[in-house]
Amino acid sequence: MNIVKDFSLTNYNTFHIDVKADYFCEIHSLEDLQELLSHNIFLNNNRLILGGGSNILFTSDFSGLVIKNSIKSIEEIHEDEHFVFVKAGAGVIWDELVNYCVNKNYGGIENLTYIPGTVGAAPIQNIGAYGAELKDVFYSLEGVVLKENKLKEFYKKDCYFGYRSSIFKNEYKNKIFISSVTLKLNKIPKINIEYSALKESAKNYKTEELTVAKISEIVKEIRKSKLPDPSEFGNAGSFFKNPEVDKETKERLENEFEDIISFNTDKDIYKIPAGWLIEKCGLKGFRLGNTGTYKKQALVIINFNNASGKEIYEFSNFIKDKVYNKFQIELETEVNVV
Ligand SMILES: Cc1cc2nc3c(=O)[nH]c(=O)nc-3n(C[C@H](O)[C@H](O)[C@H](O)COP(=O)(O)OP(=O)(O)OC[C@H]3O[C@@H](n4cnc5c(N)ncnc54)[C@H](O)[C@@H]3O)c2cc1C
Incomplete structure (x- = not known):
């Protein structure tokens, strides 16, 4: 286990923000972690646990230890x-x-093909795509409670999974070092093509051709055609969550905007695509300085050319204001702003 000082994080976040951490340490085993937990640098500093950096926006250098x-x-x-x-x-x-x-x-996880990042971060925001979520196949995870230096197992009921959320994104944020995740997968797979884009592509195949492998291949193709590749354009996927509104708000919006899209998620709770709201504000493919939204998906904020994290964060607030002024809906940030 090696702790490096003044470590550049540029290649450790998919926005490619040029920031440094005071200290950086890579953990390859629980033994490495044990060694770290008694180290002065660990004990005397702020900490941030990092996976692939694909759901993080650094707005400044990190003052402390990145693990x-x-x-x-x-x-x-x-x-x-x-x-x-x-x-x-x-x-x-x-x-x-x-x-x-x-x-x-x-x-069970074929619909979640090609989502960037690590296994340990998947439960943090209960990753989801194409009609599936991690929680559908999640069995348990092991994590070290940093304060107590204790390995603990968390089952599904302990994780409070919600839409792009869990206990680990909230009260346990940076307090539990997730070390492994166990999934319960089907040996007799049940194909899920409920999501409209997937259903549409699946029409090109006979039912017996729709195997787990085929679904994974289709999802990968769709994602490649819709989302920017972080190696080309720095980004962290969807910057905002899709807002969830009550029936009254949905009806108010339907009266004002004929083409509004909404999905009934729960009894009287409706999800409005944040990308649609941003697009309606004229901000799809909009560029402001070094940052902007992706031309094919307004929900994705791009680092076009050495933008600072602060610049991207300010741009995200500009989007929030525009959406609020037009729809009186508050967008919630999905990305972890540090
Ligand atoms: C192009 C693109 C497309 C994307 N599409 C999707 C999508 O379809 N669906 C979706 O849900 N997400 C999507 N994302 C977001 C991202 O891929 C996921 O949230 C992913 O799970 C983040 O993994 P990571 O390892 O990069 O996490 P990081 O960005 O490194 O960390 C994210 C958060 O988790 C914490 N964390 C990371 N690892 C651990 C650990 N082991 N223990 C404790 N805390 C930890 C960090 O402190 C941070 O708060 C997309 C991102 C990109 C760039």
Whole structure:
């Protein structure tokens, strides 16, 4: 375990923000973490746990210690007639775990193909895409409670998963170092093509052709065609969450804006696509200095050319104000602003 001083984080966040951490340390095993927990630099500094940096916006240098999780392993720990329990180290790249499962025809995470980042961060915001969420296949996770130096197991009921949220994004933020995640996957996969874009593409195939591998391939193609590649344009995916409104608000918006889109998520709770709201403000593909929104998806903020994190953050507030002034809806930031 090696602690590096004045460490550049430019290649450790997908916005490619040029910032430094006072201290940086990469953890490859629980033994590494044990060593770190008694170190003075750990004890005397602010800490930030980092995965792939694909859901973080750094607005300044980080004053303290960045702990990068690089614990890597994939194991099948249990199986029965219907399910297989796959345990992955938190530092495994999420899409590598998806590929592992897809290649074995284990069903459940194929719709979550090609989401950047690490396995350990997946429960933090209960990653979701194309009609699936991590919580659908989540069994448990192990994490070290940093204050007590204790390894603890969290089951689904302990995690309070919600829409792009969990207990780890809220009260346990930076307090629990997630070291592994166990998923419960289907040995007899059930294909889920409820999401409209997926359903549309799936029409090109016969039912028997729609295997876990095919769904994964389709999702990858759709994502590649719609989302910017962070290696080309720095970004962190959706910058905002889709706002959830009550029936009264939805009806007010429908009266004012004929083409409004909404999805009924729960009894009398409706999700309005944030991308649609931003687009309606004339901000799709809009550029302001070094930052702006992606031309194909207004929900994605781009670092076009060496933007600072502060510049991007201010631009996100500009978007929030525009949306609020037009719709009286508050956008909530999905990305972790540091
Ligand atoms: C192009 C693009 C597309 C995306 N599409 C989607 C999508 O479809 N759906 C979706 O949900 N997200 C999406 N995202 C967001 C992002 O990929 C996910 O949120 C991902 O899970 C973040 O993983 P990470 O390892 O990069 O986390 P990081 O950005 O490194 O960290 C995110 C948060 O988790 C904490 N954290 C990370 N690892 C640990 C750990 N081991 N223990 C404790 N805390 C930890 C960090 O402190 C931080 O608060 C997208 C991002 C990009 C760039």
